[in-house]
Amino acid sequence: MQFHPKSCHNEREVESKLIVQYLLPKLGYSPENWYQEVIYQNIRLDFLTVASKKIKNLSSCVVIEAKHPQENLDHHVRRLGHYLMKTKSFYGVLTNGKEFRIYQREKDKLKFIFYCQGENIANNIDKINSLIGKESLSQKFSTSPSLSVPKVCQPSIKEFKKLPMKVIAIYHHKGGVGKTTVATNLAAAFSNQGKRVLLIDIDAQANTTFATGLIKFQFDDDDDLKDKNVFHLLESKHTQIPDIVRKSEGFNQKEIDVIPSxxxxxxxxxxxxxxxxxxxxxxxxxKVVENQYDFVIIDTPPSLDLYAQAALTAANYLMVPSDLKPFSNQGLTSVKNFVTEEINEYRESLSLSKLKIIGVLPSKISTHHQYLKHTFPRQREVISEGYGFPIMDNMISERTALSHCINQTIQVGELEIPAPKSIFHYADSVSSANTSAAEFESLAIEVLEKIGD
Known part of the structure; x- marks a missing residue:
């Protein structure tokens, strides 16, 4: 059987026609030597090959990730690297049918070792076999003591060690820089990775509350949020999070817990x-729910008021979305002063450690080639050199998919009801949203790396 890239029109066809029907048999892997949709340490792998039925660990396994034919594979390299680090596997494959790449893990770095066009896979199958074929890897790792590997790889008891809940505030004095977009979709990204997530909206604009599908009512009499929202948590210790928390509605395939505003x-x-x-x-x-969640994300108001103070006092970490434009940059000075002169002093009085700054996240960034080539690098330098903030590796581009996903509606009788979705849920049905979804997936991985989860 030959493989023809033009026969693949979506991710499922890349999986079935390229990987299952062609590649795995050509590399010597029989059905008992590969697994699909493997769960390992709260990550989901598209495919995992096993060179030998009995191995010491996953080092001789190959992680294979399949993408939609229209996907830019560059957006998924970081995630593949994260998977290889987690599994300790040495080899990973990334393909969208049109391109075929093999990467090798060298300690904590990822090395690009092979590339060909999808139409040339057959011509290069011997080379591919020498790198990740069953016989080749069996020989390379033949000295490994044996250990059975189940279809769903179970982490050891040590790997289940409870990590402390981490609270991240998404904050900037400047409005319109994408705080809500970042807060909601980062929460969705964590949830998709199997994390237990609580999203808190502490901004009176209630944009996060809307974005997670909790404002579907059309009339005041139907408002079911006015008597149970974040205000009541700040007003009285007798009202607690379990009394207020709501589940997002239609927002993500795996819904998240939300404290509405x-x-x-x-x-x-x-x-x-x-x-x-x-x-x-x-x-x-x-503190009461610290064993119920892995991550709490707080969407804050662009202000210095009590709500911003409460959010930054409760958080362990701070992320600052910014479009890197002059007014946004100038606001960074007041953010720094607010954190150092007010928030950290107050935290010290409560015996809390200083707020840790994850970094400034470039957000709502133009995708124009000349801008990205000439202006954007200079803007990034200004953040670290001019304002003393660390700048994050990832960025969130300004794309129509991010506005379209939040503006989805459904028709109920004569009424048009809001039906906002996360960028991931939206990308399930709209392939043009995959690039934005990949950016948030990569951002989530960077955050996990930076805060040590």
């Missing part, structure tokens, strides 16, 4: 400001 936060702020404990009450509220 409400427009009344504006009018109720003076009441909270008159109560000193309000600034620190969220810290205590999160």
């Amino acid at each position: 409400h427009i009344t936060l504006i009018s109720k702020r003076p009441k909270l400001e008159a109560s000193l404990p309000s600034r620190s009450l969220l810290v205590k509220q999160l």
Whole structure:
């Protein structure tokens, strides 16, 4: 049987026609030597080959990731590297049918060792076999002591060691830099990786509440959020997170827990400001559920008010989305002053460690080639050299898919009801959203690497 790239029109066909029907048999892997959709340490692998039925670990296995034919494979290299580091496998394959790549893990780095066009896989099958074929890997790892590997690879008891809950605030004084987009889709990315996620909206605009599908009512009488939202957590210790938390609705394939916000936060702020404990009450509220979540993400207001103070006091980490434009950059100075002169001093009075800054995340970045080639690198340098902030490796591009996914609707009778989706859920049906989904997937991996999860 030959493989023809033009026969693949989606990711499933790349998996079935290239990998299952052609590649694996050509490399000597019988059905009992490969597994599909393997779960390992809360990550999902498209394919995992096993050179020998009895091996010491996964080092001789090959991780194979299949993508849609229209996907840019460059956007998925970091994730493949993350998978190889997690599994300790030495070889990984990345393909969309049109391109075929093999990578090798060398300690904590990823080395690109083979490439060919999909139409040339047959002509290069001997070379591919010498790198990742069953017989080749069996010989390379023949000295490894044996250990059975089940279809769903179970981590050891040591690997199940509980890690402390991590709280990340998404904050900037400048509005319109993509805080809500980052908060909601980063939460979705973590959830897709098997993490237990709580998303808190503490901005009176309630954009995160809307984006997660919790504002579907059309009339005031149907408002089911006004009596149970984040204000009530800050008002009284007797109201706790389990009393307020809601499950997102239609937002993601794996829905997430959400603490909603409400427009009344504006009018109720003076009441909270008159109560000193309000600034620190969220810290205590999160303490109660620290064993229920791996990550808490807080979408904050672009302000210096009590709501921003409460969020940054409760967080362990800070991420600052920015479009890198002059006004956004100038706002970084006040962000730094706010954190160092007010937030960290208050945290110290509560015996909390200083807020750790993950970095400035380039957000809503133009995809124009000349901009990315000439202007963007200079803007990145300004952040670290001019403002003293670390800048993150990843960026979130400005793409129509990110606005379209939040503006989805459904028709219910005569009413058009909001039906926003995460970029991942939207990409399930709209292939043009895959690039943005890949950016958030890569961002999630970077965050995990930076905060040591």
